[in-house]
Amino acid sequence: MQISGAQMVIEALIAENVNTVFGYPGGAIMNVYDEIYKQDGFEHILTRHEQAAIHAAEGYSKVTGKVGVAMITSGPGFTNAVTGLADAYMDSIPMVVISGQVPMSLIGTDGFQEIDAVGISRSCTKHNYLVTDAKDLPRVLKEAFYIASSGRPGPVHVDIPKDVTAQIEEFVYPETVSIPTYKPHTKGNKRQIKKAIDAIASAKRPLFYLGGGIINSNAADEVRKLVKMTGIPAVETFMARGTLHHEDPLLISMLGMHGSYAANMAMSETDMVIALGARFDDRVTGKLSEFAKHAGVIHVDIDPASISKLVNADYPIVGDIKGVVLEMIELAKEKIDAESYTPWLETVEHFDKLHPLQYFEDTDRLKPQWCIERVGELLGDDANISTDVGQHQMWTAQFYPFSRPRQFISSGGLGTMGFGFPAALGVKRGAMDKVSINFTGDGSILMNIQELMTAVEKKLPVINIILNNNYLGMVRQWQTLFYDKRHAETDLSVQPDFVMLAQSFGGVGYVVRTKDEFDAALKDAIEKNVVALIDVKVERLENVLPMVPSGGSLFNMMLLEQKKES
Amino acid sequence: MADERRVISVIVANEASVLSRIAGLFSARGYNVVSLTVAPIPDTEYSRFTIVTKGSVRVIEQITKQLHKLIPVLRVSETEEMIEKEMVMVKFPITENLSDISVLSNAYNGKIANVGTDTIVVMVADEPKRVEHFLTAIKRYHPIEIVRGGTVAVER
Numbered sequence: 001m002q003i004s005g006a007q008m009v010i011e012a013l014i015a016e017n018v019n020t021v022f023g024y025p026g027g028a029i030m031n032v033y034d035e036i037y038k039q040d041g042f043e044h045i046l047t048r049h050e051q052a053a054i055h056a057a058e059g060y061s062k063v064t065g066k067v068g069v070a071m072i073t074s075g076p077g078f079t080n081a082v083t084g085l086a087d088a089y090m091d092s093i094p095m096v097v098i099s100g101q102v103p104m105s106l107i108g109t110d111g112f113q114e115i116d117a118v119g120i121s122r123s124c125t126k127h128n129y130l131v132t133d134a135k136d137l138p139r140v141l142k143e144a145f146y147i148a149s150s151g152r153p154g155p156v157h158v159d160i161p162k163d164v165t166a167q168i169e170e171f172v173y174p175e176t177v178s179i180p181t182y183k184p185h186t187k188g189n190k191r192q193i194k195k196a197i198d199a200i201a202s203a204k205r206p207l208f209y210l211g212g213g214i215i216n217s218n219a220a221d222e223v224r225k226l227v228k229m230t231g232i233p234a235v236e237t238f239m240a241r242g243t244l245h246h247e248d249p250l251l252i253s254m255l256g257m258h259g260s261y262a263a264n265m266a267m268s269e270t271d272m273v274i275a276l277g278a279r280f281d282d283r284v285t286g287k288l289s290e291f292a293k294h295a296g297v298i299h300v301d302i303d304p305a306s307i308s309k310l311v312n313a314d315y316p317i318v319g320d321i322k323g324v325v326l327e328m329i330e331l332a333k334e335k336i337d338a339e340s341y342t343p344w345l346e347t348v349e350h351f352d353k354l355h356p357l358q359y360f361e362d363t364d365r366l367k368p369q370w371c372i373e374r375v376g377e378l379l380g381d382d383a384n385i386s387t388d389v390g391q392h393q394m395w396t397a398q399f400y401p402f403s404r405p406r407q408f409i410s411s412g413g414l415g416t417m418g419f420g421f422p423a424a425l426g427v428k429r430g431a432m433d434k435v436s437i438n439f440t441g442d443g444s445i446l447m448n449i450q451e452l453m454t455a456v457e458k459k460l461p462v463i464n465i466i467l468n469n470n471y472l473g474m475v476r477q478w479q480t481l482f483y484d485k486r487h488a489e490t491d492l493s494v495q496p497d498f499v500m501l502a503q504s505f506g507g508v509g510y511v512v513r514t515k516d517e518f519d520a521a522l523k524d525a526i527e528k529n530v531v532a533l534i535d536v537k538v539e540r541l542e543n544v545l546p547m548v549p550s551g552g553s554l555f556n557m558m559l560l561e562q563k564k565e566s
Numbered sequence: 567m568a569d570e571r572r573v574i575s576v577i578v579a580n581e582a583s584v585l586s587r588i589a590g591l592f593s594a595r596g597y598n599v600v601s602l603t604v605a606p607i608p609d610t611e612y613s614r615f616t617i618v619t620k621g622s623v624r625v626i627e628q629i630t631k632q633l634h635k636l637i638p639v640l641r642v643s644e645t646e647e648m649i650e651k652e653m654v655m656v657k658f659p660i661t662e663n664l665s666d667i668s669v670l671s672n673a674y675n676g677k678i679a680n681v682g683t684d685t686i687v688v689m690v691a692d693e694p695k696r697v698e699h700f701l702t703a704i705k706r707y708h709p710i711e712i713v714r715g716g717t718v719a720v721e722r
């Protein structure tokens with residue numbers, strides 16, 4: 001069939017089973033939007049900023065496991081989207097982002113709204129294309145979806161000049177992809193897996209170090225099984241929250257800069273780290289030379305470049321986690337005796353008793369951690385949880401009772417304030433049957449507040465719980481601890497009226513100071529079923545603890561001091 | 567960890583953007599480039615990059631892995647078993663001792679490439695180390711311009 005480049009884009013998206021596209025139109029992409037107008041194969045959600053379109057597509061992808069799709073125009077449309085691309089790249093989120101470009105004849109002339117988009121996106125995408133001929137479009141789009149979702153997933157950017165979207169060519173969407181230079185490893189080496197299992201069997205204090213790769217690989221069920229049958233305790237990274245059920249007796253907690261005492265001590269004491277889809281990020285390891293110093297390292301990852309990048313792996317296994325874990329399960333049946341780790345489990349339990357993850361309700365104001373736990377009690381599994389970036393984000397990772405993978409959606413690698421609300425819109429769109437909660441801060445929420453309009457228009461009733469400490473709290477915490485309390489530019493005493501703000505867009509708003517008000521607001525917001533801002537006035541000077549100061553060793557934590565009765 | 571000099575040979579699909587992908591990778595991750603050459607491989611859709619770099623064992627390993635991650639990269643080889651050659655051209659004033667220069671360039675696998683009214687150009691192609699020696703040896707003949715071609719290499 002002879003169709004235009006713009007029509008090819010639509011046909012390709014439909015062929016890829018895309019049912020939601022987030023985007024924002026403009027000059028260079030108008031031909032494609034004209035075709036969007038005419039089609040009914042998918043829904044287009046107009047966000048109110050391109051950054052939000054990308055974050056929404058990320059949230060949608062994370063909750064559904066599908067490739068997220070976003071569409072933007074050239075120049076400022078594209079540059080607005082760059083933060084989202086970088087965010088998706090850092091967190092390995094499969095995405096296809098299509099941007100318009102000035103016509104071919106204007107490329108390189110500093111034309112109106114021209115920017116070297118592929119030049120910019122090169123360093124923050126898994127791959128990118130500038131399509132110079134509509135004949136290439138079917139192949140490029142097919143490849144884009146394949147590259148985004150295979151191997152270590154990531155965003156792929158496709159830049160299409162306006163005249164290419166108008167060009168009419170024969171269209172046949174390819175059924176298969178053949179890229180001779182791209183063949184991701186997926187099957188782990190059997191001999192290596194066997195060696196790893198032998199190493200685990202002879203270890204006394206082995207520890208599972210579970211990373212976000214497990215969730216990308218949809219391998220949580222298999223990992224749950226492996227953990228259970230081996231009886232080996234596990235720590236989760238921030239990105240892996242929800243891999244194990246929060247009640248799993250072998251789950252210690254999150255590790256890292258704001259990990260629990262027990263998780264960080266277990267990592268410091270283990271003699272065999274079993275890293276599954278984790279990448280030894282500096283926020284996890286602390287000082288590298290002291291990290292798991294006495295341990296052998298088994299590292300399973302789909303990305304060979306992640307292995308031995310920071311910590312040398314004694315047993316490197318390149319492959320998809322799911323397949324490798326299934327093989328491990330088979331081998332572990334004979335070789336691993338779950339009873340043998342009892343003394344090690346007792347040690348871990350002792351760590352946990354010594355300094356459990358906790359907080360004290362010792363001030364008049366509500367504690368942010370209480371709010372998070374309370375939502376967990378009231379909604380638990382019925383909610384998907386996204387966050388912005390800051391203290392509230394770390395408390396959510398610490399205190400929310402996650403029960404399944406893809407329940408927790410947060411910006412890990414890039415730490416993008418403004419991620420939470422638009423991501424939650426995508427989460428809601430991808431899982432309408434769950435309540436979509438966004439734990440946010442009084443700083444972060446203002447970084448994509450315009451999305452109230454998208455939420456109202458598209459009936460995406462995200463509940464934003466603003467843990468309002470009138471501070472850029474996380475930065476304030478560092479200033480308190482490391483800059484002698486010089487709180488430079490972090491005091492957010494001047495604030496909008498969040499209730500009126502929500503109402504002006506057609507949403508609902510609440511101010512909450514007490515536990516009763518909190519419960520009532522949450523209940524009402526769920527009933528009203530429109531986008532909500534719940535402005536919770538929380539304790540201003542609460543710190544996120546434990547804390548491993550940047551560059552310090554994992555076992556040297558600042559801990560919560562037991563407040564003395566006075 | 568001491569830095570080692572390594573030659574990495576990379577075979578890539580012929581695409582417009584591939585040079586910037588590779589150059590971008592080196593600059594973004596802070597890897598050294600001592601020299602970089604690129605040319606198409608005859609009768610194929612591929613080109614070969616020969617990159618000379620310096621780094622610790624771990625960094626060299628990362629470089630090869632990161633190169634491999636680039637979608638258009640077909641193969642990355644990094645072994646010590648490489649035959650290396652580099653070409654260099656040097657321009658001298660015609661007033662220098664031409665027979666000395668000619669003898670020297672002969673000794674380093676080279677010859678006089680051009681003689682003009684004011685200048686003479688010689689070319690030499692040899693192992694990179696020997697090229698260094700040559701360049702030291704000719705210093706006293708006041709070279710006006712030195713153009714190095716960068717290392718090319720092939721596995722033994």
Ligand SMILES: Cc1ncc(C[n+]2csc(CCOP(=O)(O)OP(=O)(O)O)c2C)c(N)n1
Pocket residue numbers: 388389390391392393415416417418440441442443444445467469471472473474475
């Ligand atoms: C876009 C962006 N700018 C700046 C930062 C640095 N930063 C990290 S946390 C934080 C404070 C966030 O404040 P708020 O949203 O109120 O959350 P709180 O820490 O108070 O819970 C800042 C400024 C960031 N992560 N992202």
Ligand SMILES: [Mg+2]
Pocket residue numbers: 390441442443467468469470471472473
């Ligand atoms: Mg705040």
